[in-house]
Every structure is written in C-alpha cells, then in structure tokens.
Amino acid sequence: MLKIENLHVSVEGKEILRGINLEINAGEVHAIMGPNGSGKSTLSYILAGREGYDITEGRVLFHGKDLLEMSVEERAWAGVFLAFQYPVEVPGVSNIYFLKAALNGIRKFNDLAELDAMDFIAMVKGKMKELDMDEKFLYRAVNEGFSGGEKKRNEILQMSVLEPSLCVLDETDSGLDIDALKIVSEGVNRLRDSSRAFILVTHYQRLLDYIKPDFVHVLAHGKVVKSGGPELALELEEKGYSWVDEKLAS
Amino acid sequence: MSASELSKTHYAELITASNEHLMGGELPWLTSVREKAGEAFAGEGFPTPREEEWRYTNVSALEKNQFSLATQAGTVDADFLKQVLLDDCHHLVFVDGFYQAELSSLADLPEGVIVSALSDGLAAHEELIKSLLDSVIEAPDRGFINFNTALFSDGALIAIDENTNVDKPIQLAFIASSAAALSLSNVRNLIVAKAGSKASIIETFDACESNCYLSNVVSEVVVEPNANLQHSRVQEESSAAYHIAGVYTRLERNAIFAQYNYTFGASLSRAEIHANLGEAADCRLDGLYVGQDRQHMDNHTRVNHAQPHAISNESYKGVLADRSRGVFQGRIIVAEDAQKTDAKMSNRNLLLSDRAEADSKPQLEIYADDVKCAHGVTVGQLDEKAIFYLRSRGADEQTAKNMLTFAFANEMVEHISFKPLQMRVLDALLLRFPQAGMKKEWL
Numbered sequence: 096m097l098k099i100e101n102l103h104v105s106v107e108g109k110e111i112l113r114g115i116n117l118e119i120n121a122g123e124v125h126a127i128m129g130p131n132g133s134g135k136s137t138l139s140y141i142l143a144g145r146e147g148y149d150i151t152e153g154r155v156l157f158h159g160k161d162l163l164e165m166s167v168e169e170r171a172w173a174g175v176f177l178a179f180q181y182p183v184e185v186p187g188v189s190n191i192y193f194l195k196a197a198l199n200g201i202r203k204f205n206d207l208a209e210l211d212a213m214d215f216i217a218m219v220k221g222k223m224k225e226l227d228m229d230e231k232f233l234y235r236a237v238n239e240g241f242s243g244g245e246k247k248r249n250e251i252l253q254m255s256v257l258e259p260s261l262c263v264l265d266e267t268d269s270g271l272d273i274d275a276l277k278i279v280s281e282g283v284n285r286l287r288d289s290s291r292a293f294i295l296v297t298h299y300q301r302l303l304d305y306i307k308p309d310f311v312h313v314l315a316h317g318k319v320v321k322s323g324g325p326e327l328a329l330e331l332e333e334k335g336y337s338w339v340d341e342k343l344a345s
Numbered sequence: 346m347s348a349s350e351l352s353k354t355h356y357a358e359l360i361t362a363s364n365e366h367l368m369g370g371e372l373p374w375l376t377s378v379r380e381k382a383g384e385a386f387a388g389e390g391f392p393t394p395r396e397e398e399w400r401y402t403n404v405s406a407l408e409k410n411q412f413s414l415a416t417q418a419g420t421v422d423a424d425f426l427k428q429v430l431l432d433d434c435h436h437l438v439f440v441d442g443f444y445q446a447e448l449s450s451l452a453d454l455p456e457g458v459i460v461s462a463l464s465d466g467l468a469a470h471e472e473l474i475k476s477l478l479d480s481v482i483e484a485p486d487r488g489f490i491n492f493n494t495a496l497f498s499d500g501a502l503i504a505i506d507e508n509t510n511v512d513k514p515i516q517l518a519f520i521a522s523s524a525a526a527l528s529l530s531n532v533r534n535l536i537v538a539k540a541g542s543k544a545s546i547i548e549t550f551d552a553c554e555s556n557c558y559l560s561n562v563v564s565e566v567v568v569e570p571n572a573n574l575q576h577s578r579v580q581e582e583s584s585a586a587y588h589i590a591g592v593y594t595r596l597e598r599n600a601i602f603a604q605y606n607y608t609f610g611a612s613l614s615r616a617e618i619h620a621n622l623g624e625a626a627d628c629r630l631d632g633l634y635v636g637q638d639r640q641h642m643d644n645h646t647r648v649n650h651a652q653p654h655a656i657s658n659e660s661y662k663g664v665l666a667d668r669s670r671g672v673f674q675g676r677i678i679v680a681e682d683a684q685k686t687d688a689k690m691s692n693r694n695l696l697l698s699d700r701a702e703a704d705s706k707p708q709l710e711i712y713a714d715d716v717k718c719a720h721g722v723t724v725g726q727l728d729e730k731a732i733f734y735l736r737s738r739g740a741d742e743q744t745a746k747n748m749l750t751f752a753f754a755n756e757m758v759e760h761i762s763f764k765p766l767q768m769r770v771l772d773a774l775l776l777r778f779p780q781a782g783m784k785k786e787w788l
Contacts, residue, residue, distance in 0.1 A: 143737050166742070168737075168739055182734070183728075185748075197738035200741065
C-alpha cells in the first residue's frame with residue numbers, strides 16, 4: 096500500500112529525514128518509535144502533505160501512485176488520514192458541518208452520491224457513542240475549547256467517519272489519561288481490517304499495550320535504525336532510547 | 346473650472362430646477378427647508394478627501410458622472426420582487442426612489458401604527474413629518490445630507506404608537522430598476538418609536554441590473570423612552586453603483602436600539618450610523634462588510650454618550666477579497682456628564698488577498714472620568730494551519746478557505762433572530778463563499 100524509498104527531507108537547510116525506507120501493506124499496523132527530534136512528526140506531516148519541507152531525495156508511493164505529487168486534499172481523497180498530534184481549533188465551523196464537508200469531498204472524488212442528512216447524522220451519532228463522546232460536540236466549533244483528550248477523540252471520530260485506507264496517528268497517546276487512552280485505542284482497533292493500514296507514531300510504548308503493532312521501527316537521527324516485532328517496543332521501554340544511540344555508536 | 350466645481354454647478358442647477366416638481370412642492374415650509382439645504386449644498390458641494398471624515402473615501406468619480414434625477418419609477422418584474430421581499434414582513438416598496446403602492450403590503454398593522462410613504466402621508470401627517478424632518482442629525486459634514494434634503498423624492502414614514510408592539514418586521518425595499526442607469530435617487534425615511542413601543546425595521550437595497558447610479562438615503566430615527574427598536578440594513582446595490590447612506594438616531598431615556606448593517610453591494614458605499622444616547626439607553630451597532638473585486642466599503646459610526654448610565658456595544662467585521670477596500674471609522678464621544686458610561690467597540694478585518702486593504706480608525710473622546718471604554722482593531726489573514734487541517738480532511742483548498750472565511754463572517758449572521766432576514770444574509774454570503782457540496786439548511 097505504502098512504499099517509502101530513500102526519503103530525504105530538509106527544513107531550512109537542515110536535514111531532518113536522512114534516507115527512510117519503509118514498506119507497509121494493507122492490514123498491517125506499524126509503530127514508529129523514537130526520541131524527540133528523531134523526525135517522527137516530520138514523517139507524519141510529509142505523508143499528509145504539509146508545506147515547508149524540502150524533499151531532496153527519494154519517493155513515496157501510495158497504491159502505486161506518487162504520493163508526493165498529490166495535493167493535501169488529493170491525499171485525503173485517496174485515503175490518507177493523519178490524526179494530528181495537536182488538532183487545530185477552527186472557530187466558527189461546527190464539527191457536524193466540518194465532518195459533512197470532509198466526507199462529501201471524499202465521496203465526490205470516489206464518484207459516490209452525497210449522504211442524506213438524516214443518514215449522515217445517524218451514522219455519526221453511532222460512532223460518537225462508541226467513542227463515548229457527547230452529541231453536543233457535533234454542534235460545537237471544531238476543537239474549540241476542547242480538552243486535550245476531547246481533541247484526540249475527535250480525531251478518531253473523523254477517522255472512523257472518513258474511513259481512510261492509511262491511518263497515520265501522530266502521538267495520539269499524548270495528553271490522554273488511561274480511560275481516554277482505552278477508548279481511543281478501542282476506536283482504532285475497531286477500524287483494523289485487512290484493507291487498512293496504520294502507522295502509529297509514538298514516543299512511548301504505552302499506546303502499544305492497547306493497539307498491538309505487527310512491526311516496530313525505531314527512528315533516530317532521521318533514519319530507521321532498527322526494525323522488528325512488538326517485542327522491540329518492550330525492549331525500548333526497558334532500555335530507553337540511549338540504548339539506540341549506543342548501538343548506533345558501536 | 347475644476348471637475349468638482351463644474352459638478353457642483355451641475356448638481357446645484359439640478360436642485361434649482363427640481364424644487365417645485367418634488368414631493369410636497371406646494372408646501373411653503375418644506376420648500377423653504379429644501380431651499381436652505383440646496384443653498385448650503387451649492388456652497389459646500391460633496392465632501393472631499395481633504396476633510397478628515399472623508400480621508401479614505403473619494404467621491405470625485407461620482408461628481409464626474411453628472412447623474413440626472415430619476416423622475417419616475419421603472420418597472421420591476423415579479424420574480425425579482427419575490428427574491429427581494431422577505432417573508433413574514435410588512436412591505437413598503439420603492440423603485441428608483443418612488444413609492445409603489447401596488448407592490449407594497451401593509452395588512453394587519455396594529456392600530457395607531459403609521460407605516461406609509463412620505464408622499465402618501467403628507468396630507469394626513471404633515472405636522473409629524475415636519476417635526477421629524479432634519480430633527481435628529483448631528484453630523485459635522487452635511488454634503489450628502491443637504492443634497493438629500495433638497496432632493497428627496499419620497500421615503501417611509503413610520504410611527505409606532507406608545508406601548509405598541511409590532512410583531513412583524515417592517516421591510517422598506519429600495520429597488521433600482523433597469524431604468525436607473527446614470528440616475529440618482531434620494532430617499533428620506535422618518536421613523537419614530539414612541540414610548541414603550543417595540544418594532545423592527547429592515548431596509549434592503551437591491552438592483553435589477555448592474556447599472557451605475559447613485560442611491561443616497563437618509564434615515565432619521567427617534568427611539569422614545571423605554572421603546573425598543575431594531576433597525577437592519579442589507580445593502581446589495583449593483584456592483585457599479587454608488588450608495589451613500591446615513592442612519593441618524595436619537596435614543597431617549599432607557600431606550601433600546603440595535604442597528605445591524607450588512608454591506609455586500611455597490612462599487613463605492615458609505616454608511617454613516619450615528620446614535621445619540623440618552624440616560625441609561627442601550628445601543629448596539631453591528632456590521633459586516635464583504636468586499637470583492639474593487640469594491641470600496643466605508644462605514645462610519647458615531648456614538649454620542651450625552652447622558653449617564655448608557656451602554657453601547659459596537660462590533661464591525663470586514664472580509665476583503667481581491668482589490669477591495671474596507672474603511673471603518675468609529676467615534677465614541679463621552680460627554681462630561683455621562684458618568685458610568687459603558688462603551689465597547691471592535692473592528693476585525695480579514696484580508697483574503699495581498700491587494701485588499703483595510704483602514705480602521707477608532708476614535709475615543711472621553712470627557713467624563715467614571716466610565717468604561719474599550720476598543721480593539723484587528724487586521725489578519727486566514728490561519729494557514731487551519732487551512733491545512735481542513736484540506737487534510739478532504740476539503741479542497743478553495744472550499745477550506747471559504748469555510749474559514751464564512752465562519753469568520755457568520756459570527757455576525759448567526760445571531761439574527763428573524764429567520765427570513767438571516768437566510769437572506771446567508772444567501773449573500775454563500776454566493777460569495779460557496780462551500781463544495783454543502784447546503785444552507787445544514788448550517
């Protein structure tokens with residue numbers, strides 16, 4: 096589904112990603128772990144198409160197409176979804192209106208008819224219930240005045256409404272208490288199926304207790320320095336990121 | 346002879362030639378009022394950018410046009426009229442400045458309420474008109490007011506009787522017909538809400554075609570003690586037109602007045618919204634201006650706290666695209682005796698292009714010492730992070746920008762309690778900032 100080949104990315108002349116290679120297939124869950132400044136968030140933003148990065152080398156293929164050539168919205172239409180580390184507040188745009196505009200944009204691209212308003216609301220309300228979200232959030236401005244946990248839940252709500260094929264979760268566990276973490280993880284687990292892939296970008300192993308990855312990659316200094324199964328996350332948790340640095344040095 | 350002097354002559358001559366043909370030309374008192382205004386205009390002419398209050402708005406193009414006076418109403422087709430008239434309202438319809446009785450509807454007005462065209466009301470309510478005309482205006486520059494007084498062809502007379510509640514809003518629909526090209530119309534509205542009464546008045550300005558013309562309208566409003574009056578304006582003149590308007594209001598003791606001012610149309614527009622506040626009066630002035638292409642939109646407010654304990658709350662928002670320009674000058678005056686005044690004013694602007702411009706100038710003159718006055722001005726652009734966020738969810742770039750723009754403007758629309766008016770303003774907004782695949786009823 097997703098193939099990242101020798102990806103080099105700089106910001107204002109400073110190289111942040113230095114030759115990333117990753118292959119992710121449908122149905123898989125990949126965790127990308129690494130210390131602060133390792134380039135984890137940059138990788139997430141590159142996949143979503145944020146501006147301000149110089150891609151100096153390499154390519155990214157999504158379903159065989161050049162992802163880096165696509166605009167931000169084209170990626171969303173094609174099935175890429177980034178759950179933001181810091182979801183943006185959008186004053187004046189209600190959640191329900193926002194969700195509807197987003198879903199219709201995607202449906203239009205895929206030659207599907209707009210959802211009927213009643214069906215849409217029923218569908219969204221069902222998903223909110225699963226995420227233990229109060230219906231009043233539908234009529235509030237997107238993320239405005241939401242607590243950290245509410246914002247993260249709102250990201251997962253959007254993800255479950257838009258049903259992307261590639262879900263990138265950037266530090267989704269940060270700012271979540273244990274109950275919220277469980278709810279969010281259950282939301283993600285419900286979406287796991289054979290046609291969908293996940294990239295979990297996280298600093299801590301904690302999230303992986305709830306969302307079991309198939310593969311774990313350790314990112315350091317802009318490179319994948321180690322890949323393995325779920326046991327790698329536990330090893331990291333135990334030994335800390337300095338262990339990675341030591342390994343790199345040796 | 347300069348263009349400005351030439352046109353002063355043109356318009357001064359036009360005033361001299363027109364006087365006896367105008368409404369009420371047989372009444373010596375009215376003729377005398379008009380003559381005085383005409384003479385004052387002949388001396389001063391239209392204001393120029395040399396005057397402080399007109400620094401940002403140059404009306405010399407208007408002088409060059411040498412408009413002629415509309416002498417009769419053109420025709421307006423039924424479909425257009427249907428779009429203009431709001432549901433659940435009483436309607437007074439004026440075309441090219443002339444009252445159209447057959448297009449108006451005034452059924453079921455409460456007893457004691459006068460809603461009529463000035464031309465129709467002159468015989469029955471001459472004293473009332475005489476007492477209201479030019480009774481409220483306190484403006485430093487009177488060029489357009491004098492011009493209006495000298496030449497007004499008609500307008501509305503509205504008097505709400507004491508302790509009377511008019512449930513349905515009264516719409517004053519001013520329409521420029523296709524015959525309006527290169528003409529000018531002057532309309533004068535006289536409005537009094539007597540003690541303890543309550544009413545809502547909506548002025549709308551529309552054009553059948555995109556002609557160039559001048560529409561110059563003055564509304565004088567008196568809100569008597571304990572009365573509650575809402576006054577709204579929706580300006581959707583032709584994109585080639587000039588629209589000069591003034592709403593001059595006197596609020597008496599404990600009066601409540603709210604003015605909502607929506608500007609979408611005209612090539613160049615200027616609105617003067619003035620309020621003179623009596624003791625413990627409550628005044629709200631809200632405005633939204635949405636400029637595109639090379640539109641120039643100027644809003645001037647003047648709130649005079651003449652008495653103690655009054656509250657004023659003023660909020661204007663501007664959305665300026667392309668090469669449009671928005672001007673806001675808000676003056677708050679707090680007289681020496683006006684202790685315990687609470688006055689707020691804000692003007693926020695959103696620039697959608699590098700070539701759009703916002704000029705904002707709040708002016709506070711405070712002569713009392715125990716008062717609360719706050720004001721704030723912002724000029725900003727769309728939030729890039731929010732645009733990225735919306736796009737990352739599948740809204741295309743233009744839709745994302747439109748959604749954010751709409752959200753900024755909608756703050757001035759969502760509180761409109763009268764649904765037909767709210768839908769009308771929403772339509773005007775969505776026409777300018779369409780949201781892909783979205784429908785109005787989902788908002």
